[in-house]
Amino acid sequence: MTTAHPTGALSDEALRAHVASTLQRSRDRTTGLTAGDEGDLTAQHSPLMSPLVWDLAHIGNQEELWLVRDVGGREPVRQDIDELYDAFKHSRASRPSLPLLTPAEARGYVGTVRAKVLDVLDRTTFGGHPLREGGFAFGMVAQHEQQHAETMLATHQLRLGAPVLSAPPPPAAAAALPPGEAVVPAGTFTMGTATEPWALDNERTPHPVHLPAFAIDTTPVTNGQYQQFLADGGYDRPELWSARGWEHRVQAGLTAPQFWERGADGSWWRRRFGVHEPVPAQEPVVHVCFFEAQAYASWAGKRLPTEAEWEKAARFDPATGRTRRYPWGDAAPTAEHANLGQRHLQPAPVGAYPAGASPLGVQQLIGDVWEWCSSGFDPYPGFAVFPYAEYSQVFFGGDYRILRGGSFGTDEVVARSTFRNWDHPIRRQIFAGFRCARDLTADELG
Template sequence: MTQDLRLTVAAELERARARTTLLTDAVDDGDLVRQHSPLMSPLVWDLAHVGNQEELWLVRDVGGREPVRRDIDELYDAFKHPRPNRPALPLLDPAEARAYVGQVRDKALDVLDRVRLTDRKLVAGGFAFGMIVQHEQQHAETMLATHQLRAGAPVLQAPAPPPARVSASGEVLIPGGPFTMGTDTEPWALDNERPAHPVDVPAFFIDVAPVTNAEYAAFIADGGYDDPRWWSRRGWAHRQEAGLSAPMHWRRDGDGWAYTRFGRTERVVADEPVVHVCFFEAEAYASWAGRRLPTEAEWEKAARHDPATGRSRRYPWGDDAPGPEHANLGQRHLAPARVGAYPEGASPLGVHQLIGDVWEWTDSGFHGYPGFEVFPYAEYSQVFFGGDYKVLRGGSFGTDAAACRGTFRNWDHPIRRQIFSGFRCARDAGPLAATDGLEAV
């Protein structure tokens, strides 16, 4: 069993590094050191940062080895240097960064071969290694978002997402009652996903699929960006200050819309989930549609609760790891798939595409669950609790399966939309709907 775990960990480390290499080798050194947006780090900072985190945790802490480059720790501490300031730092150049991460990886793999994976909580089940895999994959998604903000000719290639295979519209009733939220059993789950705890969620309706480009375009056409009735006070103030008039990367194209993705401009696909909208935009759309955004607990119940057994699944489709038939994950494609493209990934009650395609905004702030315990460091989760953050769920086409599961929690400021963010709507269920056994409308 231990040898199988070592092989799994080594394969996941290699898979994450292959993606990092693809994203950094796709551009020249000038693009690697350039800051493509003040919202993002230079790609070369992300590259060395993933190596530095790997050194701190796997080489020094788990392995007890001598530092490779203690002198650069401060440069790659995300809390000490905000993103806009990072280009001015004396960062490793591309050749130095590549050499550094390679040296660290060699040492980390040697540690993996030698460490007992049962010695302490940090390494039990390969946790520390899984944490580093997830950290690198999360930065890979961040680097993919940087590529989306980059000007110039296309450098990334991927096949188009699959077409819709079934109709996925309307809404589904999620019956009221308790379910188990969070996890105690997922070996690589991060501290903010723990512990498992019961949550009683009243009955509610939730959209079968994320809100599409066509649906969002109707909101724009109806003057949604110009009518303060649909916006919260903070949302309207931000909409005015930022001059929002459409999702990020959209532009008028005759009587319709076009968007630019990874250097390619094309017409907006009507039945793809809308992407690159902030929380305030999602909130305004939901209000215009006579709906609301789901809470985080509602989203997780829709994604994990099996009404036939009462248990919470790892994923909407069951406990099996995501495959290409289940969800659009891992940069396999460079866009969301059309709604209805993944019927095998639907939940027992028929909610589609809860995993992959677009991160989904919820109407919940970020906080610890009852009984939360910091592990292994407060800066991953705890320092963000109670701040001006909204929780996003489900992952996007740029999220790797290693960093996405039914319990995984993402969070960001409500103004952010450079991330691959979309949403679906929900609404309260009346007393009749909550008890009459309705399943879909």
């Protein structure tokens, strides 16, 4: 049993207001992330990332394509730039050489597009076409903008120089931490969704998955725990790494999480949005690639969870047999449940969000850090492309690993328990950490 997203029960008027506020929240964030000077916005801070000004205009172009032209049936605003801002036609590394809109032109363009979108929204009825049903196209565009906002946030982390972003620190941990592991009982649960109107095609369709009992960490792996792995020579022991992971560790010269460095006294420091600070022991480790997470899990005598295990730990309520929308229930996340939406610029200490725990006591599954899973990115049974193949289908079966749960830089419009993120296993600039799982022993199985 699943519960529908609240938008599924809203009147057209209420849904219109919800869409407008969601679009505005996305735009407020984009505006803040692109408020730098022209040089900062047009520079490429890493070959892994686009110039910030490309992201800005790309956001507007996608909004124009889907909402102004497709949903609204309006005349194009800037059809001449469609190819320029097509992410599949130009690699990130090549984008600085393109004849991009200037920051002023990009801001003017996205403003013009948004004004037309709001007019389209005022005149839209939410039904009669899959793109309009439940406000899907508007939700898809809001999610797209928030995904690029998180990408731009990662670009800010990569840029050198004085800090340009600020936010209050996250809340402190609760007085008592949960036990280190939770046991997820054997049985079948429903994975995926058909009731979230803004769910993307790769989250569909719901299907039963049977899993044997397993144990999963109740919190993500912390910086302090990861330092124990470092101190025990984790980066110098090939037996802890997969063959491919060890090859990458050697070739890339990995010695610690990205942005970490040793102090003169042997302590660990990190660079976080331009600030150098001691590495906080109780925060989830972040900026590690899949291979580093896999090696740590091996060192700890565990493994990474599969995607199905992660989702069952996050959504299944063994007392009722229900598959919830979120670990804590069906209500949308609040500041009490999870560290989301760039409210803070770092993960919160483990144990900081007890209200966000699952029925089995697993905490911080949503927000703080994306969590690497052992699974590749493949379609669910019954998958159907919607509304375009380039969102999911072209990536299936590629060299990717699944990430779940969202980070401190993920907005709530994206951070649902069914949302599937994926990336290459070598990527570290993303806000990714992990938690471990393990098979139960014969004695534990009884």
